[in-house]
Amino acid sequence: MSHYFSAEPEASTQRRDIAFTIAGREFSLVTTGGVFSADRLDPGTAVLLRKADLPGADAAGPFLDLGCGYGPIASVLATVAPRATVYAVDVNARARELAAENAARTGAAGRIRVAAPDEVPDEVRFAQIWSNPPIRVGKTELHAMLDRWLPRLAPGGIAWLVVARHLGGDSLQKWITERGWPVARQASQKGYRVLKVG
Template sequence: MTGDHYFTAEPTTADRRREVEFSVADHDYTLASASGVFSADRLDPGTGVLLRKADLPTRATTGDLLDLGCGFGPISCVLATSAPAATVWAVDVNERARALTAANAERIGVAERVRVRAPDDVPQDLRFDQLWSNPPIRIGKDELHELLLRWLPRLAPDGVAWLVVARHLGGDSLHRWLVDQSWQVERHASQKGYRVLRVSR
């Protein structure tokens, strides 16, 4: 057994590579994954619900989009494919995840528009038109709240955040907490036990 989690900064588990295939918006993706990152063997079901139920950006979308907790990069790759005029910031504490996201962006031809960064390496003055996340619920409630309190205020004034949370892992309580923090929250969709939340100012 190891102490590694998908939110470990420097995984020590063996770097066993594999490929993950999935489809979103009539586009097929084959991305590299590896042990030591979130949902290494498949597209996480929550991420799948998020990408299929939230309002994806379009060819008309510009500005900066944030993939918070990018893992091996499925959200970043879908956003960059859907919005070729936008810049996607892929942020993760896990260095292996960041390396995979960069490689996958290169693989599908969007690397010039995907900026892969550790959280502290994102420019402080940058504001995001959209924030997308399957947030790391298992880091604990206090740490999750701290994460969202750090990044949600970096939305542009008319920006929107799309979050997916499993109902049994506290999706409804997170909804209430966000409202208590004075965010506008809409339960945009529910599927397979997941809540897709649309969050705005």
């Protein structure tokens, strides 16, 4: 069965536009089937972008959008922080194609670097990591993903995560704490937890 976290999803490639507003700015991005939340801006992503502290206009990054899907988080970060480089990382090839197209749509093609996980240079350290992580891949894979990327925060760096409470938001917060990371609940809204790590 094909999932949005499959490397090569088989779902329909019918294109659609999704419009949303974040921080007073309007975005219109293209999606297709086979990517996460292809019909709308995911409610968890919306909560994350409205409740976490978006970077300022002078922030240089680099930032990481982990599990970028078609690129809504990367597009917002690159727009509000026009000096920053944003790595948009996803295992899903179709998602990466859409994220690159949406980077061009938002005028940020030169600053959003779309990549598969293994294509990010090892030496890159991130000022911020943003993620609506793919909880449905299972706890083992989710933990492995966070164990891989959280250590790539630069000194003083921050990770922003959003997790549905009913999908284990509170237990994930406990697990991150047990791994030695300072973590605080920034916000709770519509059944989602916004976690600030670092």
